[in-house]
Amino acid sequence: MYVAAKGGEKAIRNAHALLAKRRRGNRNLPSISLAQIAQQLTLAVDRVMAEGSLYDVELAALAVKQARGDLIEAIFLIRAFRTTLPRFGYAKALDTAEMLVRRRVSATYKDLPGGQLLGPTFDYTHRLLDTSLGVADPANEVDDQASEAKPADDAAAPVSMPRVTDLLGQEGLIEGAPADDGSEPFDITRAPVSYPVDRSTRLQTLARGDEGYLLALGYSTQRGYGRSHPFVGEIRFGDVEVIFEAPELGFEVSLGTVQVTECQSVNQFKGTATTAPQFTRGYGLVFGQCERKALSMALVERALRWEELGEERGAPAQDEEFVLSHCDNVQATGFVEHLKLPHYVDFQAELDLVRRMRAEHEESRRAADMKEAAE
């Protein structure tokens, strides 16, 4: 039990001033700007938006700076901030088929309509440190507009990029997505969760879950703990439009675009006496370019569907309540890190208890010794 402690105000104030000083680092160096963080540490910013569950690039960059690069602390700051704002409503579901695609690959089809677009990826790099990045790189004062070569060929024209799952679906080789029956999906930010939960609730929980945790669980399914034989049907990353029905207007308005990563996993089969075997699927959707997270999410999402697909249970990644109730790193860090705060009263009680037990132990040992000596 945690009991409030008093005192220490001055020390706490000084500790926070020291934190600010250490955050700033050497004052002979320029302070890092939010634009620099947003432009050059993009993937850190994306992770903070995804797990902070709030899409706002500038706020996420601020959180990264304030947290000295501690991303879980930054995510915590974002979650705290979101509680200060009113909710205007729910947007229409994003249409990932209409994405301005910046990257799109499939590990299942080499020739797919729209093509394999590697985009900005670490894949196929040699993971050799590039010392040229360590050299100061003065800003190029160039006119952004003029420097961008005007695209002339048809590469600039929009290309249709059907989802790989749609291609498989046309042949009936893969299960369909669960139909939209028009009902409102559960919102874990508005109502307490009680298990078991439906697939929408799982997806919302996983979408804001910790990347490292989901990576480990996804990995465990590959190593035999709930095997589901996954392929990456498709990963795509790019810009999608946000559409919102404005209550004052009574019609839909476009709010702009957000970047998301989507992953469709294609997994081994399910069939019954009446339906022919089909591939099954897992789904991942995450704010920003968070590929590792989207893929891990799809693996875990698929593993959690064991019951619906008539699979055997037994692996950690299949345990819905365990997986979902521990995937939020803000909840987890709050409970784990509160152990650092004063527990003096609590500990005093345990100290008294262990002293009493030791005294009783000593007494009974002495009594036994006396009895032995008397015999």
Next chain:
Amino acid sequence: MQSSPEESSNANAWRATRQGVMAVMARAESAELDAILVRLGPLPAASNLKPPEVGLVMLRGRTGGDGAPFNLGEATVSRAAIRLEGGAAGFAYRLGRDLKAARAAAILDALWQDEARRAAVEDALAPVRARLSDEAATVRTETAATKVDFFTLVRGED
């Protein structure tokens, strides 16, 4: 009273055009909107129907990309509602927390509804439209340059 099919199709076209203009204004930079207001001036005074406000909209995805919806996470959104003196009410919703830009967009929305000013508003927005479409074209071109043709090799038998 029921409107004729022609009237209702006109109303739909009018609404679709207004939605298109609002979409451009949601993507315009704050400085671009300010410059457009200056260019269109002098303007009638605008009063707030309610104070510009920042809030959250919950974004949604669909299971499997096309299935049942789920809540993905929130985004910050700013909104503004104004009325021009002797004119229409204008509204704006934009991702982000730039209230000044939202209010500028709401004023432009009201100006656009004034038939006498519509063409001028559309003209002023044309460079923003062009910038947005150039940026999208650049992304497509850059991405197309990374298009890969994988080919599989047949493994030897021994």
